[in-house]
Amino acid sequence: FPVEKLGVQLHLEFGKPRLQGKNTQYKVQVSYGIGDPKAPPPYPFLFNRTYDWPNTEGYLTQVCLSLNAIVRLPLSSKTCFYLSGGPTYFYTRGEAVGLTYSKFWIDQEGFFVGETYQMKFKFKSPAKFGLNVGAELNWLLFGNVSLTFDIRFFGSPKSSFPLEILSNAMLRDDFDQVKKTMNIGRVEVNPSFYRAHLGLKYLF
DSSP, rough: OSOOOOEEEEEEEOOOOOOOOOOOEEEEEEEEEESSSSSSSSSSSEEEEEEEEOOOEEEEEEEEEEEEEEEEOOSSSEEEEEEEEEEEEHHHHOOOOOEEEEEEEEESSSSSEEEEEEEEEEEEOOOOOEEEEEEEEEEEEETTEEEEEEEEEEEEEOOEEEOOOOOOOTSSSHHHHHHHHHOOOEEEEEOEEEEEEEEEOOOO
């Protein structure tokens, strides 16, 4: 606070919320023939299964670094109200499991076999900028310790990021070919959020 009621605030916010999604059943249908079928599909044999697939689970990691102007408004000798806001740098990344990769083939003995793998994925954002605005109420309890209540909004435009498949130690196939076969797209992330804090503050 270079002057009594107006100052500058460097604000760092870190959060790691859970990432969840409900998955539908996993349905697999493959038409195949034993040997070297000459005719076009459908072939004589049909593999048709429906599996209950686990829901997507993971987490987001979000860091928000803000440089704010802050106004201090004393309400009494023990109570003070603050208003602050300014530009914010957003960094967001995530990791989760829930995607599926399946492979099927005819083995050397002529049997139709297949394997299914649960795949992890991750994503991260490029540099994103937005804003934050908030209000804080401090009530001095004793000495330099005060009870504080703070509510703040962080806002940034939605954006989409490419998903990146992570390797599965059980899968021996060429990983570049696996990624090409899966051909997954992008995920849209909304980094904006509200949050409220209630706690103790030590005033220097």
